Amino acid sequence: EVQLVESGGGLVQPGGSLRLSCAASGFTFSSYWMSWVRQAPGKGLEWVANIKQDGSEKYYVDSVKGRFTISRDNAKNSLYLQMNSLRAEDTAVYYCARDLDYVWGSYRSFDYWGQGTLVTVSS
Amino acid sequence: DIQMTQSPSSVSASVGDRVTITCRASQGISSWLAWYQQKPGKAPKLLIYAASSLQSGVPSRFSGSGSGTDFTLTISSLQPEDFATYYCQQANSFPRAYTFGQGTKLEIK
Numbered sequence: 001e002v003q004l005v006e007s008g009g010g011l012v013q014p015g016g017s018l019r020l021s022c023a024a025s026g027f028t029f030s031s032y033w034m035s036w037v038r039q040a041p042g043k044g045l046e047w048v049a050n051i052k053q054d055g056s057e058k059y060y061v062d063s064v065k066g067r068f069t070i071s072r073d074n075a076k077n078s079l080y081l082q083m084n085s086l087r088a089e090d091t092a093v094y095y096c097a098r099d100l101d102y103v104w105g106s107y108r109s110f111d112y113w114g115q116g117t118l119v120t121v122s123s
Numbered sequence: 124d125i126q127m128t129q130s131p132s133s134v135s136a137s138v139g140d141r142v143t144i145t146c147r148a149s150q151g152i153s154s155w156l157a158w159y160q161q162k163p164g165k166a167p168k169l170l171i172y173a174a175s176s177l178q179s180g181v182p183s184r185f186s187g188s189g190s191g192t193d194f195t196l197t198i199s200s201l202q203p204e205d206f207a208t209y210y211c212q213q214a215n216s217f218p219r220a221y222t223f224g225q226g227t228k229l230e231i232k
Contacts, residue, residue: 047221108214109157113166
């Protein structure tokens with residue numbers, strides 16, 4: 001059974017840092033693009049960042065470029081999101097999500113999601 | 124950047140009704156469009172990918188269509204468990220960006 005379990009959320013002051021983790025199991029983690037997607041309270045979904053299977057490519061939404069860093073450790077089946085210079089507008093539930101892939105590429109959608117971890121940025 | 128606009132923002136319907144939700148892209152995205160269902164306090168669930176492909180395990184009353192800029196999600200006969208919020212998502216410029224629509228809340232009439 002595919003499982004994605006996020007951790008690391010919590011309350012942090014503006015300007016602070018937090019590192020989110022996502023533990024993956026039930027599939028060959030190193031074979032998939034992985035993403036972080038967030039949802040502010042009462043709002044819609046926003047893709048934050050993704051990372052290629054071997055970590056060689058990483059992409060970010062403009063609002064977090066230069067502040068957030070996505071990474072992965074395939075030996076530990078884990079995905080990470082280092083969040084620095086946090087702002088009130090970063091307050092959200094953060095989900096890790098697996099890309100829906102096929103043999104020759106990606107269907108560019110997310111077939112498995114974690115339960116999410118809440119990040120609250122407030123003084 | 125490609126913007127996704129869903130309509131309506133909310134809709135009221137009854138069990139057994141046929142419901143259609145529309146998603147429009149600000150520029151052509153071929154068929155790189157997915158639909159998700161989200162219930163309160165839960166993670167989104169993939170329903171449709173590549174505009175019209177039904178994700179494994181999703182009931183056949185859900186269907187998707189469209190290409191280019193205009194897409195629809197249709198639920199042929201609403202069931203009680205279908206009342207939720209639905210999001211479209213595009214990834215035409217994968218892997219550089221994904222964009223979600225603002226969501227459509229489907230409520231019980």
